[in-house]
Amino acid sequence: MSGSTDISVLYVNDGPELLQLVARRLEREDDRIGVRTAESVDAAEGVRSRHDVDCIMSDHHMPGRTGLEYLRSLRGNDDGIPFILFTETGDEAVASEAISADVTDYVIHRAIGDPSPLLARKVCSAVEHRRTKRRMDRTARQLRSVAEATNDALWIFSADWGELHFINSAYESVFGQPAAELRAEPRSFLDRVHHEDTDRVERAMARASSGEHVRIEYRVNKSTELQSWVESRCTPVTDDEGETDFISGFSREITDRKYYEASLVEKNEQLEQFASRVAHDLRNPLNVADGNVDLAREDDDGPYLETTARALARMDDLIDDLLTLAKRGATIDELSPIGFESLVRSSTENLLFPDSTLEIVGSGTIRCDPARTREALENLFRNALDHGGEAVTITVGVLEVRNGFYVEDDGPGIDPSDRETVFERGHTISEHGSGLGLAIVDRIVTAHGWEIEIAEGADGGARFEIVGPDLDPTEAADPKPAESGT
Template sequence: MTELVPGGIDGAIEERGFIADVGEEVGVLHIEDDGSFAELVSTFLERQRDYFAVETETDPQATLERLDDADVDCVVCDYDMPEMDGLAVLEQVREAYPDLPFVLFTGKGSEEIASEAISKGVTEYLQKGGGTEQYEVLANRIEQAVARYRAEQQVTRGFHAIETSHDGISLLNEDGEFIYVNEAYADITGYDREELLGTHWEVLSPEHETGKTNEEILAAAREGEWKGRTVYEQKGGNTVDVDHRLTFTTDDTMICTIADVSAAEAVREELSLKERAMDEAPIGITITDPAQPDNPIIYANDGFVDLTGYTREEATGQNCRFLQGEETREEPVAAIRDAVDNAEPVTAELRNYRADGDLFWNRVSIAPIGDADGSPEHFVGFQQDVTERHAVEERHEQWIQLVQEFADVLSHDLKTPLSVIQGRVELAQETGDTAHLACLDEPIDRMTELIDDAAAVMETGELVSEEAPVDVAAVAEDAWLTLAAEGASLTIADGPPTVPADETALQRLFENLLGNSVEHGGDAVSIRVGGLEGEVGFYVADDGPGIPEEHADDVLDPGFTTKADGTGFGMASVAQIVAAHDWQIRVGEAIDGGARFEVVVDTA
């Protein structure tokens, strides 16, 4: 294929300006056992060409390992080195990298060495010496070798693209004879490639089409380009309709491209079907192009538009991170970034923002689409709204936490009536006075209420069920009667309001608040319940030891207690009931130094 380029590779290099425009970084591996000389060479080369990046290796046996690990465009190697000379290095490099530019830069030169180097495939042979101008010569040789190497790679890639193209491609000389056909061209025409080479194009033209081709089509192609639909006569006499394109190069070589109309239409129908399927898919689909800066979106389906609220025009050209914001966690973003950098598939869930600013949970799956060499040509992304699933999971976790905490609190709340029952039974057993058993009705009823309360919570997932107007003072007095608090006193001050509440839950709240005062204040503690000034709510205050300032923020936490035998769940029960009613609770200090708890009912 290279002979088809005017002037060959050298012509291609000169014509396309490779020598003048190498521009992009050139990696040079310099193999030299003398470290000081190697440093000098690196300095001069990088001074001569600022886009040279020179790495030095003083151990020639490590050359292949360095080539495997580094991005090298050219090897510059000394000849006279201990253990392994430059020709042995060249031989190793050629086995692994047959086309990589290799410059033998040696102070010990001879025709014999030069001849052997050429036979082993050296790119350039240059002797040291002659002052600093030798480095300019070396830089030129490296630059030309790399330019040639890159040009050959480009031509090779172009030839590979032509060879593997789905379209039929052929080249014809100025006499109209085929000088090249690719596999697809031969398949469409029904001939072997060798059968077409050297034959005239008229072998494929039905007799009634030949005149039109000569008079109209070729004349138009010579003016620049002709494209349209024609009929080809295949080997064996059948005909095929082809989409046809003709143009001429400056050296009068005709380039002919054809596509089987029926096959092309089938491909178009298949692509159309796939595109419709992607557009109508119930999830977001995007395709990005890593060859462009920042890997932007080049396709977004209707599902993506519906999911994000952004139009195709707004999304196209942007990196997918434009959906991220303040609430987007870095961990899933980093996982996606690392997978894309390594061309690996990945699935992650992250918080994204819609066009209107709303947050949603996005399950993102990304996979690379490789080209013929396996390199990532595009990335396809699938986006799915999983906000509802996350909400269900969150409610499930909250429910588990509620049940766990409620079980702990309930076990605490049951201890009060249970201890009363145990005490009365023991007294009856010790004294034989069955009158003590008559006092069991109230604690038994209280335990029944708590058990019913627990069943309701388990069934509904709520600590509070139906709310109705409840007299706070009356509930406080009922709760006081459940406590064995001989010597302690409760005073109902003016002002406890009637509030909308679950009466059973409110009684549990008071049992725990009043019980807390008795537990910490002792038998002589005085407790006061009243209404709040300027707010709808009530307080419970005592003249006990109060709450140490360092624990004021902790008393409502599950498990917190300052007593060695305490459970720490009494006040947690209070906090649960307050939260379930959408109330607020404040912890403070009473006028006489004791503890004061304020429950604000109307928080509007």
């Protein structure tokens, strides 16, 4: 037997001459096959104890144990090795018993002719089938181990939710129902859904059946005393005709997250009330001071009064930034599509560009909270104006490689050592800055689920890249300078 063969066959026959003839012919027929031989069942078992064997080919009538008895002993020990009964005796009773004993194939050895082509095909087919089954079983075990390693309930339903194809054991901890009950009645999980949420869940199921990706949060009654929140995500899988074949997804408990969100909303409301009160209390004396400075400057507009006026104006800006950060720093409203160029231009309405230029490169539609995104862009523009000088050029464009957009200026840029800290509250290198503008930008970006990165612009200025927006770009347009004063 060659050591380079891929398929090892054990041929059992009590006729030495026939044994060697069939073995040589089989190896010659297919160079993937290597044959080991044995003249009895006992000898065959000895060969298997010393060597790996992929397939057994055996005669039936042999001294001692027959080929059929050998097959039965193997199957009795749960040995599923491919077994081909290759015998000179065409006995229907033997063939019937061999089939009952789970023989892989039954071939009659004719007196005339070379059976090697037929045998080689049957051997290779049987071995490959077994190897494929083993690979599939191994993959299934691996997938099962992964499914059991998570706390999420993983599942696969038929397109109409009438059949359950797969469920892992985490289902019971999420829904408070044994997985066996779900297998018996696939839609029984609806019995655990809070009655006020059932209709909404069923509508979501219908949307998934029609091919829509669905994410839904709802309440589950684990018991008469315990209620929890669950999030489910459904992914419809279609067939070649585009019809939904089955629905896969997962369900996870999010009770802690819902409590945290509710607590966060309450804290934000308290913070907003506090910030509004503080802003009101601060603005009253600030307005008095500002008014008296204006009156004093009518008599003597000296440098000290000018410095005082600038300080009061800075305090007013600081109060505005603090109020914005407290009220809406980390929240966004409903997302909606808006044209990229329209969004950028509307973000300049509260700014003056007397000697500066705004260029827009590219176009498309972005899905966002328009008001909050305008606020972020406005703060980025204000940052460029504060640090780049009156004649700064600001370029806003669609990223070519990644999904997102950028804001770039030709000012002095941001030192690499400062890029990790510029989004921290209070960080500023401008004598007029509050240190909150970029912190607000960072919160708005994060609230959208996006990321913001700092790089060096083409002219050495600052470049802010906002990555992750749901931006559908169209063909890039030529740079368009904003009108003066926009």
